[in-house]
């Protein structure tokens with residue numbers, strides 16, 4: 001039987017490994033030594049890790065010293081989201097976490113906060129964090145328990161909607177709190193600058209950029225205000241994240257970061273053209289397709305849509321059988337497709353399924369054409385059903 005041609009349209013779940021990242025990983029794997037060793041072999045690996053730190057820092061306009069490497073964004077989130085901070089040597093309590101309703105589970109689970117100390121910030125029907133609600137929550141915050149911490153992502157992984165993080169920061173500054181920004185889906189798609197965003201911490205992940213899976217970073221604004229370590233041991237990463245570094249993964253992460261920073265406007269314009277063509281084609285095929293976030297700022301690569309009457313799970317399987325890899329946006333680790341918490345947060349009916357197409361640097365017009373052909377078939381089968 002002929003192998004079906006596959007079309008990969010799930011870059012927000014993970015981006016295909018970039019050739020440059022692969023090369024960097026493979027050559028680092030062949031290096032002998034431990035980056036903490038003082039001999040020549042160890043020093044060569046230390047240099048590689050520190051060069052990776054500079055590349056990742058440059059991607060978000062941070063100081064290299066402010067990058068803590070982790071095993072991914074989930075670990076970075078669990079490191080940042082804790083009630084226990086230090087201001088220099090002095091312990092500092094964070095009393096409560098306010099996280100937007102549309103955060104990725106890595107954030108929504110609240111890290112090391114107990115459930116009772118986590119409150120969600122609602123989003124509006126347009127999918128933007130509700131700034132008035134945040135203001136009210138922070139007005140009511142009990143400072144006696146400690147400072148408030150707010151977590152709002154820069155770009156949502158399901159809809160691609162860009163959140164008003166700068167405005168969120170302005171509110172937080174008036175209330176004297178901390179801002180943690182999950183920038184996983186934003187880097188390489190919109191310019192991300194920790195200073196311009198006025199964020200205290202940024203969370204990054206390598207595999208969303210075309211680097212290997214299992215690497216990420218927590219980037220801080222300074223070095224004075226820092227969370228209690230999550231992984232304690234030999235004191236690597238200045239004691240913030242113990243355990244021997246993974247130089248191969250970090251070299252791959254750095255290569256992906258360099259590539260994400262290069263040619264951003266040109267790459268974005270090309271991807272936006274593909275995405276806009278895809279959406280026009282969908283609308284021509286059926287007039288009842290709902291494209292979420294079409295009227296607000298979105299990253300250029302993401303299209304999250306609903307077809308009334310088509311469940312996420314059924315749609316995902318139908319497209320998979322057509323050779324198209326896309327996502328329901330909310331697949332959990334078991335692979336089971338649940339209701340999109342983002343659509344629910346935006347006030348849509350729980351029965352409305354959502355499907356996400358996400359493109360990347362390697363996406364082509366041929367990918368879009370194959371998707372649209374499959375889309376028409378899925379739409380007509382839905383009508384026939």
Ligand code: PLP
Pocket residue numbers: 012013071072073074075104106153155156157182184185204205206207214215216
């Ligand atoms: N945050 C967002 C917005 C994501 O899309 C993801 C990955 O799906 C994560 C966090 C978790 O990243 P990682 O796989 O590096 O733990």
